[in-house]
Amino acid sequence: MPQRLVVTEMSHEPRKRFAEELRRLRGERGLPLRDLSRQVGWDPSLFGKMESGSTLGGPEVVQALDQYYGTGPLLLTLWELAVGDPTQFKEQYRRYMMLEAEALALWQYSVSAPPGLLQTDGYAREALAAGGLRGKDLDQQVEARVRRRQLLEGEDAPPFRAIVSEAVLRMGLRDKPAWWAQLEFLAEVAERPNVMLHVLPFGTGVHGLTNTDTMFLRLLDGRTVAYTENDVRGELFEETERVERLQRAYDAVRDRALSPAESRTFILRMLEEVPCEPST
Structure with missing residues (x-):
């Protein structure tokens, strides 16, 4: 059997792939984030977060980047895959x-x-069970959800x-x-x-x-x-x-x-x- 051809070293995980493509396109043009911001019109910190993978941004900014880079619908398609992952x-x-x-x-x-x-354990149990959880998984999720209520308790809540x-x-x-x-x-x-x-x-x-x-x-x-x-x-x-x-x-x-x-x-x-x- 012939060895499988590796087409690209870029990630196959949608979110990472989207961020990698953003970094690649900007890197090929040697653009600082501030210059990209001036050209496209969004805050440079947003582009930095999108390239790091900490946020996906919205469709408007992604379409603007596609238009600026001349990549057709490429970035928007990758964004949609990342959102739907x-x-x-x-x-x-x-x-x-x-x-x-x-x-x-x-x-x-x-x-x-x-x-x-604000959910009681009884509500959480029925709601999580309706979503398909059973047995130990259900017990653990109910406990985790009820434990969240502690955030609102105490003098420093x-x-x-x-x-x-x-x-x-x-x-x-x-x-x-x-x-x-x-x-x-x-x-x-x-x-x-x-x-x-x-x-x-x-x-x-x-x-x-x-x-x-x-x-x-x-x-x-x-x-x-x-x-x-x-x-x-x-x-x-x-x-x-x-x-x-x-x-x-x-x-x-x-x-x-x-x-x-x-x-x-x-x-x-x-x-x-x-x-x-x-x-x-």
Whole structure:
């Protein structure tokens, strides 16, 4: 059998391959990042992060680079492959979790499930089991998710603002006692001084985050990063322009939501509708 021909030494992993191609194209032209920034129009730090693989950037900047380098749709195709890579979701989520543990402040919008930081073990177990986890893997993931709640406990706990769609409170669980316990926990945590919980009622209309769970973290260095997530994809945003755009959408949602006091009353009314209390 003839020896297999090695066509390229570049990585076959989509994210790394994209970053390598960016470095190669700039290197061939001998361009400093600042000169590339002046030519294309984005901050040089963004290009540096894209070339290091710490962020993928957005389609607009990638298309601009394709146009500048004259590479047709090459970079955009590599970007799409990197975004769709199943390992990408896990890598970005792991980085988000690391940043979450160090955050000075957190805020979130949840579409259909309680924020991970506010989930009880009963809710986490049913939700993770619905996703296919079983046995020891399920036990480990439930423990890890519930352990996250410790971030909001203690005298030095960071402030956390959470907006939950009314759908979060209507979805429920098949295990009614577990659902009762989840609603009771939301009502309890809403009284903590560092937690501001808002309910966005039905009837407030569509908005910029209608289908997307969105989390924000203010970090020690003063930066704010954002993480968006749906059932099949998660993306971490660190570039200022994209984060600010998401923050404006979040602020618009907050303006439509109930106040923390009104929201707790809303949750207590929902609690009364659950047919049974948790078993002792």
